[in-house]
Amino acid sequence: MKVLVIGGAGYIGSHVVKALLEANASVTVYDDLSTGHKINLFAKAAFVEGSILDYGRLEQTMRQGFDAVVHLAAKKAVGESMENPELYAENNLIGMVNILNAMSKSGCKVLVFSSSAAVYGMPEYLPVDENHPLNPINFYGFTKLESERLMAWYDRLKGIKYTALRYFNAAGYDPDGAVKGRDSKPQNLLPIVKEVVDGQRECLLIFGNDYDTRDGTCVRDYVHVSDLAAAHVLAIRRLLEGRPSAVYNLGTSNGVTVKEVVAAAEKVTGKPLPVRYVDRRPGDPAVLVASSKKAETELGWKPRYMRIEDIVKTEL
Numbered sequence: 001m002k003v004l005v006i007g008g009a010g011y012i013g014s015h016v017v018k019a020l021l022e023a024n025a026s027v028t029v030y031d032d033l034s035t036g037h038k039i040n041l042f043a044k045a046a047f048v049e050g051s052i053l054d055y056g057r058l059e060q061t062m063r064q065g066f067d068a069v070v071h072l073a074a075k076k077a078v079g080e081s082m083e084n085p086e087l088y089a090e091n092n093l094i095g096m097v098n099i100l101n102a103m104s105k106s107g108c109k110v111l112v113f114s115s116s117a118a119v120y121g122m123p124e125y126l127p128v129d130e131n132h133p134l135n136p137i138n139f140y141g142f143t144k145l146e147s148e149r150l151m152a153w154y155d156r157l158k159g160i161k162y163t164a165l166r167y168f169n170a171a172g173y174d175p176d177g178a179v180k181g182r183d184s185k186p187q188n189l190l191p192i193v194k195e196v197v198d199g200q201r202e203c204l205l206i207f208g209n210d211y212d213t214r215d216g217t218c219v220r221d222y223v224h225v226s227d228l229a230a231a232h233v234l235a236i237r238r239l240l241e242g243r244p245s246a247v248y249n250l251g252t253s254n255g256v257t258v259k260e261v262v263a264a265a266e267k268v269t270g271k272p273l274p275v276r277y278v279d280r281r282p283g284d285p286a287v288l289v290a291s292s293k294k295a296e297t298e299l300g301w302k303p304r305y306m307r308i309e310d311i312v313k314t315e316l
């Protein structure tokens, strides 16, 4: 199977490339290296440096002929999307239109898209399943939802089959150490904890300890990036078998508090992790946990990393 991984030098993309190579796929990475890293490229995968906003280059690349495309080239910082919606509209929406048009022109019919739990907005019930109402509360989540809707139209009108994988909190790194590039200005909890452990930051600021949860801090569903990567391989295979387009949540269904993440990091390093409690971050739900039953049943996906300590170990 010949797969084009757009955004394959990024955090999740490079793990997807590794999983595809291990499944004996022939892989080409298409990435503009704006946030991805050259050191995340695998020798066994071909590389085309290009942007999803460069329609000509994208279509020319797709004309090489691919059985499937994986799209992980969207911008992903929630806060930045609210301050700079233009950047997110251009990259995430126009970029998605370009990918779909290039697929339509080049005849590629299978697309796996990295979506997000951010499409749901504030949870109305828990665990969140795929039938939960879709009410994004940030522009990033809106771009993910609109991308899913675009794919649904291109399925109806152009026969492009898609799978949207709605990740909950992606975390951890390849346990073999094959992925080395780190985000330069991390916004997510685990990479920030890593910076504190490495002495690059004085302490972790914990956003709120007065939530209605078991220890007052927010509960999230951290899912290991290698488990996410495995789901992409399963999703491609399923679509290539001729199954219909689908949407899946990917999480472990285990809710973990920020304090529990800190305790896990302390256990792994054997050292106390300096923290400071600050105000709540606007837009943070108290609890966000996935039901991934559909992915288990239809994709045969089962996360291997179920304990936060095992996930944190691979991050630090």
Ligand code: UD1
Binding pocket: 076, 077, 078, 116, 117, 118, 119, 121, 138, 141, 167, 168, 169, 187, 188, 189, 190, 192, 204, 205, 206, 207, 208, 218, 219, 220, 258, 281, 284, 285, 288
């Ligand atoms: C959000 C999005 C998610 C998206 C991810 C990517 C929603 C509902 N979720 O996840 O879809 O993929 O961003 O950026 O929009 N925390 C601290 N201190 C810190 C950083 C984080 O206490 O310095 C806490 C947060 O309050 C939260 C938890 O750690 O409770 C995880 O935060 P984060 O890693 O930013 O992810 P989400 O906001 O859950």
